[in-house]
Amino acid sequence: MSLIEKEIYEFGPFSLDPAERVLSRNGAALPLTPKVFDTLVCLVRNRGRLLAKDELLKEIWPDTFVEEVNLAVNISTLRKALGENPQDGLYIATVPGHGYRFVGEVLAKDLSNDCHPVAGGHTVGENSQDSRLPQHGLLEGGPQKFNAAPTLVATPVPKNMRRRWGLGVLAASVLLLTATGSYFWWSGKSNGPATARRAPSIAVLPFVDLSRNKDQEYFSDGLAEELINDLAKIPDVRVVARSSSFQFKGRNEDLRSVGRQLAVTSILEGSVRREGDHLRIRVDLTRTSDGFQLWSDTYDRKIADIFAVQDEIALAVAGALQVKLLGLDRTAPSARSHATNSDAYQAYLQAQYFFGRGVDKDSQDKALAFADQAIKLDAKYAPAWALRSTVLTSLVMGAFLEEKDGLREAREAADKAIALDPDLAAGYVQRGWIQVFSDWDWHGAQVSLKRAAQLEPGSFAVLKYQSYLFQVLGQMNEAIEMQKRAIAIDPLRARSYTFFGYQLYCAGRYEDADAAVQKALELNPQLSPAHSDLGLILLGEGRPQEALKQMEQESSEDWRFWGEALAYHALGRPQDSDAALKKLIGMRQKDWAFQIAQVYAYRGQTDKSFEWLNRAYGQHDGGLTVMKLDSLLKGLRQDSRYAELLQKMHLPRSESDNNFGQESRQLRAQKSVR
Numbered sequence: 001m002s003l004i005e006k007e008i009y010e011f012g013p014f015s016l017d018p019a020e021r022v023l024s025r026n027g028a029a030l031p032l033t034p035k036v037f038d039t040l041v042c043l044v045r046n047r048g049r050l051l052a053k054d055e056l057l058k059e060i061w062p063d064t065f066v067e068e069v070n071l072a073v074n075i076s077t078l079r080k081a082l083g084e085n086p087q088d089g090l091y092i093a094t095v096p097g098h099g100y101r102f103v104g105e106v107l108a109k110d111l112s113n114d115c116h117p118v119a120g121g122h123t124v125g126e127n128s129q130d131s132r133l134p135q136h137g138l139l140e141g142g143p144q145k146f147n148a149a150p151t152l153v154a155t156p157v158p159k160n161m162r163r164r165w166g167l168g169v170l171a172a173s174v175l176l177l178t179a180t181g182s183y184f185w186w187s188g189k190s191n192g193p194a195t196a197r198r199a200p201s202i203a204v205l206p207f208v209d210l211s212r213n214k215d216q217e218y219f220s221d222g223l224a225e226e227l228i229n230d231l232a233k234i235p236d237v238r239v240v241a242r243s244s245s246f247q248f249k250g251r252n253e254d255l256r257s258v259g260r261q262l263a264v265t266s267i268l269e270g271s272v273r274r275e276g277d278h279l280r281i282r283v284d285l286t287r288t289s290d291g292f293q294l295w296s297d298t299y300d301r302k303i304a305d306i307f308a309v310q311d312e313i314a315l316a317v318a319g320a321l322q323v324k325l326l327g328l329d330r331t332a333p334s335a336r337s338h339a340t341n342s343d344a345y346q347a348y349l350q351a352q353y354f355f356g357r358g359v360d361k362d363s364q365d366k367a368l369a370f371a372d373q374a375i376k377l378d379a380k381y382a383p384a385w386a387l388r389s390t391v392l393t394s395l396v397m398g399a400f401l402e403e404k405d406g407l408r409e410a411r412e413a414a415d416k417a418i419a420l421d422p423d424l425a426a427g428y429v430q431r432g433w434i435q436v437f438s439d440w441d442w443h444g445a446q447v448s449l450k451r452a453a454q455l456e457p458g459s460f461a462v463l464k465y466q467s468y469l470f471q472v473l474g475q476m477n478e479a480i481e482m483q484k485r486a487i488a489i490d491p492l493r494a495r496s497y498t499f500f501g502y503q504l505y506c507a508g509r510y511e512d513a514d515a516a517v518q519k520a521l522e523l524n525p526q527l528s529p530a531h532s533d534l535g536l537i538l539l540g541e542g543r544p545q546e547a548l549k550q551m552e553q554e555s556s557e558d559w560r561f562w563g564e565a566l567a568y569h570a571l572g573r574p575q576d577s578d579a580a581l582k583k584l585i586g587m588r589q590k591d592w593a594f595q596i597a598q599v600y601a602y603r604g605q606t607d608k609s610f611e612w613l614n615r616a617y618g619q620h621d622g623g624l625t626v627m628k629l630d631s632l633l634k635g636l637r638q639d640s641r642y643a644e645l646l647q648k649m650h651l652p653r654s655e656s657d658n659n660f661g662q663e664s665r666q667l668r669a670q671k672s673v674r
Contacts, residue, residue: 009044011091011104014082016044023081030081035060039074043092043102052099075100201264203240204228206249207281210273219306220272221246221356222349223281227268232458233425240264241460241490242356259288262491277303306342340384344377348384355391361400367391382421389413389430407438425456432465436472437622440649445469460490467503473652474628476507494524498533505537506629513537529559535567540631544570558588565599566632577603594623598632609633610641617645624649 009016015024018041023030032040038060043051056071075092084090091104204227207220224245231239240262248258255267270283281299286292301309340348351370357363368391374384392410395401411434417427432448435441449469452462463486470479483500490496497520504513517533524530535550544567551563561584568577581599584592597612616624627633627642628651636642 008109010107010109011044012082016040032077032081035070036074036077036081039071040078043078043100044106047102047104047106050095050099050101056099200236201238201240202231202266202268203245203258203262203264204231205258205267205269206246207269208271210271212275216272216274218350218353219274219346222352223270223272225352225356229426229456229459232456232460235457237458238264238488239458241493243460244490244492246356247492254291255286256288256291263488264288274303279303279306279309281309304342306345340374340378340381344374344381344384347371347374347377348381348387351384351387351391355387355394359394359398361395361398364391364395364398364400368395380420382417382424383426385413385417385420386424386426386430389417389434390426393430393433407434410434411438423455425452425459425462428452428455429459429461429465432469436465436469436625438620440625442469442473442650458489460486460493463489464496464499467499468625471503471506471629472625476503476629479503480507492523494520494527494530496520497523498527498530501533501537505533505540506626506631508540510537510541526555528556529554529563531555532559532563535563539566539570558584558592561587562592562595562599566602569599569603591619591621592623593619594621598623598630601636602632604635606636606639609636610639610645613645617648627651 007018009018013026015027016022017024021034021037023032023037023040039056042056042059053071060071060074075094079092082091084092089103091102093101093103095101204224207224209215209217209220225242228239228242228245231237244262255269259265259267265288267286267288268283269286270281273280279301281301283299299309347370351367351374353367354363354370355367368388371384371388371391374381375388378384389410392401392406392413396403396406396410410430414427414430414434417424418431421427428448428451432445432452435445435448439445445465446469449462449466452459453466456462463482467479467482467486470476470482480500480503483496483503487493487496487500497516501513501516501520504510504516514534514537517530517537520527521530531550531554535547535554538544538547538550548564548567548571551560551567554560554563561580565577565580565584568574568580577599581596584599585596589596593612593616597609597616600606600609600612613624624645627646627649633642
């Protein structure tokens, strides 16, 4: 070990030891990756001098070509470690367009009085000098202000320090995500003029269970899903939703192809191996443009630290994305306030695993049982309460649970989650869902979903429910825009496209609506009611014969009868229309009152339509939420009963509704005269 490696630099509460490669704050070591540490050493040793970006790049990466963005990442990471913002300039000042300068006051301690071995077995005594240090660099007499500019010397990482640096390596390595998209939104020296920036995007694929018994899939899936949820908290970063990224589970597909299908610049994947109480997690980051592996790392922990290691990785990745991809020094998502014991967390992951496995009753019942187990193990664990609410609403929607009691329990669970953790988006998402679909509390839903969006702006669920709420309120431009964003996050979810197609149909954009539903069928050829949706669009375009062909292809019998009743009427075949409607009523009169009312309205049978609409209101039929925009009901909108029903549902009247009352009174007056 040479003399130059026996310096210690102090600034503020920090102490920098290049020999041991340790930065500490008030005696507590701070984890830094090797290159970030080298950056700090170089800046400190050149205190007060402007270091050009080129100079720093050559010092830190002497034998490797890297882009300037990697240096910017290191600086951002250092500022976080030192607890400063770019505007503060307490320690590191940015000189725009040039480079960086360390401006903090530095004291250097000379520890060279003791003999230390150097290469070749020689010793260095108190009169020795290292030719790499200028003589004014270290002065006698203890600590002195230091302004020297020696050459940076890299030091190997001691083995016993590698684990301590694991989290730091992950954070800085994920910071390389900008390089993933550098061809699109960063300009490098060799690429000529700057190109247009592409929004940062990432997909987290399901982690692989490498355990000997293959019984840790719930944890490997849960780890990936929790990473997705955490990354979705970062504004302006597009994180692909679970339902799309998990479609690649077990497919071993080329990551460049995956990147194209998900339209992302980077992919995070990993594996989990559990042997006894030992857990090994490997994480890899890949650039999708060329399949180049930017970084990989491995974490070895005890099983009791499951929650902690997942939280560490999630926070490191989230924080790195926030600083790196956005080019900002925002604070990364803070450590979770809803931490719990490992047993409760594992039960929560089990519940999450079964909930994501399918909508069948068996899977949902198991999900609910594990959520209840997590709550029993830790009654203050907010995510378990939010998940319980989600599972209960799913059971109600699948008709596996009685609606009144199921939604009451779901509402209580959502409220409990919010009370326990006001910063947990999932609680507000669930409350908003119940307020929209059950309570018809539009204002309350707006408040809940707005709060959820603040906490997790990249959440697919938040965007989906916000889109639906805008649709209910008749704000179609906003609804369509929100659904576009939801689809960008979850591009392989077929049902999102049918919902989008219906919105476009209601807006009169038939060609776009057709394209959206065709995309849904491309993703899932068996999806229902995609063919009846296509038939509805064709009816809107005045093409009833083609519409009937689509209706006849519908796989769902009830939707097929509904569509045929409409198409036959448009073709002037009233008997066939009546026959199809009769079949529909015989099958679904208890829960399809709104759809039956649609058929009567389309056929011009106003009184019968309102009879079924009132029945739908009594049944609390969710179909009523599209009243303001449904084209099949347009013949009812000048009837006072339509306005009265909107009022009962607390739905605001749109501009086109303003003359309903006056026009209806005029029509009734004309009828009375006749």
